[in-house]
Amino acid sequence: MCIDQEDKRQKACGMLSMGAFLKYSDSLLVLWDPSYTRRLWCVFELAGFMRSRPAGKPKLLVRPLILGPCSVLLTLTMVVVVTAIGWVPEQGDLAGKLALWGSQVLVLLIGLYAMISVARGYFRAVDQMRSELFNFSLEEVQCYCCQRNHVDPSGNRIQICDRQVLLQCIGIWFGTLEAFEQSVQAEVLPCLLKELSSHFFTYRHCVTATIPLLWSYLDLAAAILHYLDQYPGRTWRSAMDDGILRGASWWLGAVPTICAIAMRLSCALRKRRERAWCDCLVTFGILLCTVASFVVFVQLEQLKYPLGALLQEWLGPVRHLNECVFLLMVLLSAGVAFGCVGIHPRSFREVRLPPPATMEKPVETANEPSIRFERNQLSL
Ligand SMILES: [Zn+2]
Numbered sequence: 267m268c269i270d271q272e273d274k275r276q277k278a279c280g281m282l283s284m285g286a287f288l289k290y291s292d293s294l295l296v297l298w299d300p301s302y303t304r305r306l307w308c309v310f311e312l313a314g315f316m317r318s319r320p321a322g323k324p325k326l327l328v329r330p331l332i333l334g335p336c337s338v339l340l341t342l343t344m345v346v347v348v349t350a351i352g353w354v355p356e357q358g359d360l361a362g363k364l365a366l367w368g369s370q371v372l373v374l375l376i377g378l379y380a381m382i383s384v385a386r387g388y389f390r391a392v393d394q395m396r397s398e399l400f401n402f403s404l405e406e407v408q409c410y411c412c413q414r415n416h417v418d419p420s421g422n423r424i425q426i427c428d429r430q431v432l433l434q435c436i437g438i439w440f441g442t443l444e445a446f447e448q449s450v451q452a453e454v455l456p457c458l459l460k461e462l463s464s465h466f467f468t469y470r471h472c473v474t475a476t477i478p479l480l481w482s483y484l485d486l487a488a489a490i491l492h493y494l495d496q497y498p499g500r501t502w503r504s505a506m507d508d509g510i511l512r513g514a515s516w517w518l519g520a521v522p523t524i525c526a527i528a529m530r531l532s533c534a535l536r537k538r539r540e541r542a543w544c545d546c547l548v549t550f551g552i553l554l555c556t557v558a559s560f561v562v563f564v565q566l567e568q569l570k571y572p573l574g575a576l577l578q579e580w581l582g583p584v585r586h587l588n589e590c591v592f593l594l595m596v597l598l599s600a601g602v603a604f605g606c607v608g609i610h611p612r613s614f615r616e617v618r619l620p621p622p623a624t625m626e627k628p629v630e631t632a633n634e635p636s637i638r639f640e641r642n643q644l645s646l
Pocket residue numbers: 409410411412413416426427428429430
């Protein structure tokens with residue numbers, strides 16, 4: 267929702283219609299950054315939206331702004347890594363191959379290090395938000411006009427103080443200022459915490475961001491099919507096994523699980539260390555664990571042969587059995603990683619609800635309010 271900040275009449279009309287907009291909105295999309303809950307307008311809008319539909323669950327979508335750069339960074343890292351695979355010649359000197367593999371690993375490590383560092387910062391910001399909203403006070407929340415001492419960038423005096431207007435609205439919508447503060451602590455905080463913890467880098471985000479991995483395996487399948495006559499041992503089934511099924515296993519199961527492990531560790535070890543080098547060491551430690559989990563999956567892939575042979579004795583000849591066994595194993599691991607050990611609100615410190623307000627305090631109004639609304643104009 268955008269309210270005209272230049273035209274006074276448009277601004278007043280926007281404020282008057284805010285209740286109606288919130289009440290008749292199907293959902294509210296919050297593009298969150300750490301400053302969001304420090305701004306009076308944003309907190310008021312969010313609390314008003316939740317207040318306007320107490321009977322049903324509010325359809326609130328909170329998406330952290332940092333998610334965009336994080337996804338792009340992961341996708342670019344994957345693009346560089348999988349493109350470099352194609353540059354490695356099947357025959358050629360070992361030094362050339364090692365140089366390419368080394369550069370691949372280096373790009374992957376730099377990309378993952380940056381992602382883990384950003385993720386740790388994000389989880390710290392969520393922690394900070396939890397702490398700020400748990401002790402939420404209207405006096406401490408920021409308002410643009412008051413911050414600028416009611417003088418706009420051109421040097422003109424700002425006639426309408428947003429804080430005065432919003433305090434009136436809060437009085438009409440919530441009864442008392444304490445009721446509003448309590449609503450922020452008891453309703454807005456748990457909802458924001460749930461959205462920000464469980465919707466950051468979900469399975470869908472991982473799968474979308476790492477799609478270059480699938481392209482690489484599809485490229486491999488196409489190459490196998492194209493050069494079938496040059497490699498007598500290979501059939502179209504090799505393209506299915508090595509390209510489609512193996513690609514699906516890594517793309518849909520193994521890589522999302524590795525991402526989930528990296529995110530879980532980043533959340534658990536989010537606390538900033540006093541010394542910069544200690545902090546870098548923690549990020550590097552998480553990176554090493556991420557690489558170790560990749561190695562575990564490489565080893566796990568080798569298990570598909572004995573397990574496939576065992577199943578074949580039991581089921582008889584089944585096509586693509588080995589690859590299906592690996593696909594099933596990694597999908598199970600992804601299910602466990604995202605369903606059981608992913609990021610949840612309980613990953614942060616427990617949020618205790620404040621005691622209910624007992625004191626009715628009259629709504630504070632300015633001595634000379636620039637604008638005054640009637641109850642029926644703003645009612646939710
Ligand atoms: Zn002001």
